[in-house]
Amino acid sequence: MEQVVNPTESSLLRFTTAGSVDDGKSTLIGRLLYDSKSIFEDQLLAVEESSKRRGDEHVNLALLTDGLRAEREQGITIDVAYRYFATPKRKFIIADTPGHIQYTRNMVTGASTADLAIVLVDARHGVLEQTRRHAFIASLLRIQHIVLAVNKMDMMHYSEDVFRKIVADFTELAKKLHNPVQFTPIPLSALNGDNVVTKSPHMQWYEGPALLEHLETVQVSAGESDTAARYPVQWVIRPQSEDYHDFRGFAGRVASGSFHVGDEVIAYPSGMKSRITHIHTSAGPQRETLPTLSYAITLADEIDISRGDLIAKPDQPPQCGHLIDAMICWFTDKKLKPRSRFHLRHMTHDVRASVTDLLYKVDITTFEKKQEQSEFGLNDIGCIRLRTATPLHFDPYAQNRITGSFVLVDEQTNNTVAAGMILGAVGDETLVSVDQEVAI
Secondary structure, three states, X not given: OOOOOOOOOOOEEEEEEEEOOOOOHHHHHHHHHHHOOOOOHHHHHHHHHHHHHHOOOOOOHXXXXXXXXXHHHHOOOOOOEEEEEEOOOOEEEEEEOOOOHHHHHHHHHHHOOOOEEEEEEEOOOOOOHHHHHHHHHHHHOOOOEEEEEEEOHHHHOOOHHHHHHHHHHHHHHHOOOOOOOOEEEEEOEOOXXXXXXXXXXXXXXXXXXXXXXXXXXXXXXOHHHOOOOEEEEEEEEOOOOOOOOOOOEEEEEOOEOOOEOOOEEEEEOOOEEEEEEEEEOOOXXXXXXXXXXXXXXXXXXXXXXXXXXXXXXXXXXOEEEEEEEEEEEEOOOOOEOOOOEEEEEEOOEEEEEEEEEEEEEEOOOOOOEEEOXXXXXXXXXXXXXXXXXXXXXXXOOOOOOOOOEEEEEEOOOOOEEEEEEEEEEOHHHHHOOOOOOOOO
16 A cells, blocks of 8 residues: 655754854753753763763763763864754754864764754853854754853853844854854853743843744745755666566665656756656555655666666756856865865765866855855855866755765865855856766
8 A cells, every 4th residue: 555654753853053162062952951851871871971080060861862982081073973862852963063163074964954043152251153043054054043141150140241242243243144144142151051942031021932942933034945856866776687577777865856656857967758667665655755754666668777866857957057156164274276176975976076266265254255165174154166177956056955065175185175055057058968068
């Protein structure tokens, strides 16, 4: 019997933490897990023992997410730590990301799939450069919601004036971001649990929700289901068995939109059309797909499709071009200069690409665009122009976060050196033939 599989029984919220070093990101996540009773007794016991060995005055809840030895020794977050928990109202995936400028690339990784970002600010220090950088990255990645968590309010005697001043400063900052954002300010103390899971008696002047209440009730748009149908092919399934002698399925994860049995589809880059005959999952055949879930589909016609191809609907074509403009975050000490060559990985597609121009760099202090740049350095953010060896089929990042994003990989070291967000094709490149190639 055919069925439609619902991906979750309750709504899912993916959120990330961001902010400067020692703003209390890991402590906040630990407090959120602890006060919502989302950790096991043996986990708590291990954290208590580690806290005693370190000589901490309190149980160091940051150790729940700081899992690397270097993190525990230095008291900072280095890697991205993912944690999962649930309440009766919602399920959550947390990405606890580093605050140190050296690990900005890890923050970009954790924030790339987030629906909401918690930007922490130490009430003692206010808005810092790294706060500005992380807020800019959050807006660049088009994260839907931002929570301004003013932490360590206990160290400022729970002062309303301190909180209001920081909110005013962040309001001015938000007006200058790459994309306009709306934010919810919450004063809290992660160490003591004020306004984390329950409202604090120490800040009765604050009339808004506690952090967990806001996370449980914030409305996240469907996103992937509202955009054009996109199905990047990851693998061609040919069992070569007597039972499935003629089976030829295309496995992948739906990037956005939905497909139904009987839908007419078009495969890129070939431009060949066909019709969906079956949709397969481990739970059995389906009538339709859902965004972000994996399937294997079969088509009515024997057309040439392989890994890296994109299946879409004829009335929802992607953009196509050799020459594209994109915003990037540069991840490495090695300088980026014009004519640099890379592997560009876009969904399941891998193509050679070269940088033709560095259009501008963003000044994180003023958010101004600095043009006529000769190179990009570590953690620089800006706009570049790329030429790809074969046409790229994409949607602008503003329309689709999955089909509009890519990474650049160094050809010699195989290291990921940049994350990119496509703005669009340049000039007549949108009209380039799908079988045209250029030499890089």
